Amino acid sequence: MSYNWDLIERLLHEVQSSAGKNFAPRAYAEELAQELERAGEHTDNLDALKALAAEYESQLLGAGFIEPRPEEEGGNGENFVLTPRGLQLLSMIDSSIPGGEHSRELLDDQGPAALSPEVFADTAAKANLV
Numbered sequence: 679m680s681y682n683w684d685l686i687e688r689l690l691h692e693v694q695s696s697a698g699k700n701f702a703p704r705a706y707a708e709e710l711a712q713e714l715e716r717a718g719e720h721t722d723n724l725d726a727l728k729a730l731a732a733e734y735e736s737q738l739l740g741a742g743f744i745e746p747r748p749e750e751e752g753g754n755g756e757n758f759v760l761t762p763r764g765l766q767l768l769s770m771i772d773s774s775i776p777g778g779e780h781s782r783e784l785l786d787d788q789g790p791a792a793l794s795p796e797v798f799a800d801t802a803a804k805a806n807l808v
Contacts, residue, residue: 681792683771683782685710685727686734690768693744693760697752703731741793743767763795766802781805 688710689703707728711721721727738744743764747753760768770781784805785792792798 680786682727682730682734683785684714684773685731686738687768687771687773689731689734689738690743690760690764690771693758693764694768696757697747698754698757700754700756701735701758703735704728707731737793738764741795741798743793763798767793767798770802770805 685707688706692703692706693701707730708724711724711727714721735744739758741763742761744758745761746755747757747759751759753759769775770785784801785798788797788801792801
């Protein structure tokens with residue numbers, strides 16, 4: 679299994695800017711698909727991408743990459759903030775930062791467990807050594 683790192687990156691960036699508004703992973707997936715189409719890349723199944731975004735939201739929350747945004751920071755019960763782990767993941771996979779592809783490959787090598795807290799911590803440590 680390989681993660682859709684572009685989608686996860688988009689979700690994490692949206693978490694950062696979600697103060698005062700509801701987090702909408704399915705809408706962000708649709709926006710990403712539109713951007714990819716404009717860039718000449720085809721998205722096979724938009725509904726599957728939207729469902730994947732919702733799954734990733736749940737997985738990122740459950741594994742402690744994101745957490746509910748406090749009310750005093752614009753939280754409304756429907757949005758999030760990045761945790762230190764989430765910030766670390768974003769810095770590893772951010773396509774605007776050189777070296778992100780290598781980190782994505784290291785994470786892909788871990789398979790479905792890549793985003794479990796223990797496996798991620800180990801992989802992140804390895805990524806920092808390279």
